[in-house]
Amino acid sequence: MAAGAVSLLPTQSQAAPKPTVDEVRKQVEQLYEEAEAPTEEYNAVREEQKKLQGEVDSAQDRLARKQQEINELREKIGPLAAAQYRSGGIDPSVQLFLSGDPDDYLDRAEMLGRTSDRQAEALRAMQSMQREIAQERATAAQQLKALEETRAKAAEKKEEVQAKLTKARKLLNSMTAAQRARMEADQEREDATAGVSDSASTYNGPASGRAKAALDFAYAQLGKPYEWGSTGPDSYDCSGLTGAAWRAAGVSLPRTVKQQYDAGRKVAKSDLQPGDIIYWYNDNQHNGMYVGNGKAIHAPRTGKNVEIAPLDSMPFFAASRP
Structure with a gap:
């Protein structure tokens, strides 16, 4: 019995397999x-x-x-x-x-x-x-x-x-260098397939007036890192970016996603115009700005940069017009 118990130890002490x-x-x-x-x-x-x-x-x-x-x-x-x-x-x-x-x-x-x-x-x-x-x-x-x-x-x-x-x-x-490289390559391929871009560019869409000024500012932030709690100028979280963009256009927005949602005039998805603020998931989690052609600019999450992504890359919840 003792020998049998000892023989079981290596099996019981084996580490759980590492995640893929x-x-x-x-x-x-x-x-x-x-x-x-x-x-x-x-x-x-x-x-x-x-x-x-x-x-x-x-x-x-x-x-x-x-x-x-x-x-x-x-x-x-x-x-x-x-x-x-x-x-x-x-x-x-x-x-x-x-x-x-x-x-x-x-x-x-x-x-x-x-x-x-x-x-x-x-x-x-x-x-x-x-x-x-x-x-x-x-x-x-x-x-x-x-x-x-x-x-x-x-x-x-x-x-x-x-x-x-x-x-x-x-x-x-916990990942090896090769695994991290593979994960980054996979993410880049997915972003390319989805049409996600974070390279610096200039807005040349149909917006005018304050909406264009807000989008011009947002585009100038492309490639800057996401940082939670940040409102710029070197990094942003999602509502920090939308607030800073519209502030550059002379419009003062509240700080958080929820406050911006409550303050804006709601517009239907079918009536979206460039510059409108998009809310994904719900009214208090994540937002960005519509740029036209079914795309939006946003500060995504930790580890990523301000980017342009398909409007439907996340579950659309609502939109508002400052």
């Missing part, structure tokens, strides 16, 4: 595709983070100004209080008795009244300012808390994306 080149490629592409959704979520959180940071900065500026106003009011109230003590600390009847001139006493009493009025007004102003500053502090505290929550969420999404990309890199690194 095609299997690795499919796994890597799947990981890259899975990284797109959290990338867009990360972009949305980062936009919220910027907004909250601006609100926090504004609140802190307001607090500083109000604190300065309170300090100035305190400086005014101090001398007024001292004057009141000097002029009003004695019983009025005694003041009249000590005064050799009743008119002089009346003048001093009137001045004292004015001093008291000014002090009361300054005190009321300071009390109002203190209430305002307390409210500002409470608002700022809430905004700071929200900001910290978005920072934590952004870090979580960043970690999720990086974990998928790291796994993809490990798969690629």
